[in-house]
Amino acid sequence: MLIFLWLTYVVLSIITSIKVVLNKRNPLAAALWLVIIWLAPYLGVFFYFMLGINRVKRKAVGMRKGLHRYNHPTLEKFIVTEGKLDVHEISSYYIPLAKSIHRLAEQSLIDGNDIEPLFTGNTAYNAMLEAIANSKKSIVLMTYIFHADGIGVKFISELRQAHARGVVIRVLLDGVMAHLTRPSVVHALRNAGIPFALFNSPLLARQFIFLNLRSHRKICVVDGRIGFTGGFNIHRDYWSSNPDEAVHQDTHFRVTGPIVAQLSTVFVNEWLYSSGETLRGEPWFLEEDEIPHEGRVLARGIAAGPNEQQERLRGSYLTALNVAQKSVKIMSPYFIPDEVLIAAIGDAINRQVEVDIFIPRNNSKILLAATMGTINEILGHGARLWLCPPPFNHSKLMIVDDQWLLMGSGNWDERSLRLNFEFNVECYNALLVNKINTLFRTHQNSATQFTYAEYLKRPFHHRLFDGCTRIFSPFL
Incomplete structure (x- = not known):
């Protein structure tokens, strides 16, 4: 009997380990699951199949199976290829951004x-x-x-x-x-x-x-x-x-x-x-x-969701941060970026790009704490965080170098990046961006800047609560 149980444990652990190796992209997460699977007989396998499988992604992909996705044809006269951005007075350093989002969104950039x-x-x-x-x-x-x-x-x-x-x-x-x-x-x-x-x-x-x-x-x-x-x-x-x-x-x-x-x-x-x-x-x-x-x-729609093979919204944020040369402005009611986005913001700041982030001061205490638990590293890099007074602002906007705008429904949190179906539009036009900059300036004039020094002065129990809410931010 003991031999049978031992052989069953080994076979199940090997099968589950293969699934971990093939499906887990994060090396640390994969290593932790392998340790749990082998050191906790049967329980490790059980917990992996209950908690370790991304059923959201699988269900999102499966629910569209068999449906023919329609893509309305765009007239050739409106399509703008990446090599012709200069004709529309758009700097050539946006070419990588336009190319990347073209591959992500599977939509053409269009004029008119x-x-x-x-x-x-x-x-x-x-x-x-x-x-x-x-x-x-x-x-x-x-x-x-x-x-x-x-x-x-x-x-x-x-x-x-x-x-x-x-x-x-x-x-x-x-x-x-x-x-x-x-x-x-x-x-x-x-x-x-x-x-x-x-x-x-x-x-x-x-x-x-x-x-x-x-x-x-x-x-x-x-x-x-x-x-x-x-x-x-x-x-x-x-x-x-x-x-x-x-x-x-x-x-x-x-x-x-x-x-x-x-x-x-x-x-x-x-x-x-x-x-x-x-x-x-x-x-x-x-x-x-x-x-x-x-x-x-110039505009392009970006329909993002967990059913897509590539993370379109996250990819758009990352590429925009990577091409920025002078400034990045972000406005979001729910700003809880993951480690990859935090690193990209830090990298932009290291290139001497000015990064300003605007969030509502009168957000819920839990969501504000989750932001604080994430923002400290960004503030340490040199980003400026602006706490905007009431009334509550629900806008989701991103501006790069006063030339490029991303607007729509997507926030900077796990729900928008991984769980929800979102729709955003990227826009290339300095006059349009200038109108949005007016909104940013208005909020900056009335907002309070929250600095890294102020974060370090927060009481220990506040910072502990910030860290706890950050851990559970995917569920908020």
Whole structure:
């Protein structure tokens, strides 16, 4: 009997060790798992299969299996190759960045776009509501949070009226948040007769793993011609009928030009997965001869998620940090970068690149502690951390050398980098970046700089709490 148990232990340990060697990319993690597997008979194998396998990645890849991903063709006249950036007054040292993101995003960089930032809830929501009210053919709307009260009442009313006019509408909501929000947006949309679907609803999937695979994307496209994307949810806390009332802040963007087709492409692929319905051609996309040349912004959509072979959002951050020559500005409500990003920030600072990071001072204590547990190394390198006063700002923005902008839904935390489905847009245009720099300057004027010396003066129990929250940051 003992010989049988020993042989079983050896066989299971060998099989599990092979899986560790083949699948674990981090050498330290692989070595630790091998020690646990061999020094804890049976228990080591059990714990590896329970905790060591990345089921999120496997489930994310598997859930799209068999679905044909649509990629709307881009007209050749709008495509900008990396070697022609100088024609658009973009420095040649951005060529590695453009090449890298082209391979990561599997999308072309395109010219002919007009992109306008919308800095307040009233501005962003009014622009979206106006576009919906003037819609003629189609509306697609994808959002993480959709409150059925507050500003949500106006959206549901405009969508219902557009639907009555014969405009075809599709609304895609994150399956978890749709069930958590009260009053129920699911009931409100159903009562209004507006077609909608839920992305990875755990009530439908009946699998806990889907709680991690959230759609954090925010996309709205009207008539295939006008698009909106950025950080704004349809959220009651970001709008007030009283213009003098302080509400949460964010940054959204109104986009026109050929880039709109990339927004629509992301939506129709997520809609196919969530509902099984295929959306192609008219009225969801413009015909080739209808696609306008709206402006001079070079742009490219980056649809990131755990189902992708390469980590698109992390790769975009890393490449941008690596090509920076003068300055990097980052604004994110959840700034908890991993070791690789921390090293890239440190390397940029060592090249005498100025790095400024803006986070809300009135964030939750746990999330702020997780940031503090991570930021100390960056502050030690020489980065500047700015704690912005209320109201809470939800913007996710990155600027490199006042020429390049990355905007969208992705944060600098484990959820955005590894677990959620995100959508960002990279933009090359100094005039657009200058408008975003105005936001950074405004926040810097009212913010408090938090230095490395101040971090070292934090009480021991605060720094201990910072370290604990950093360890558990992937679960925040």
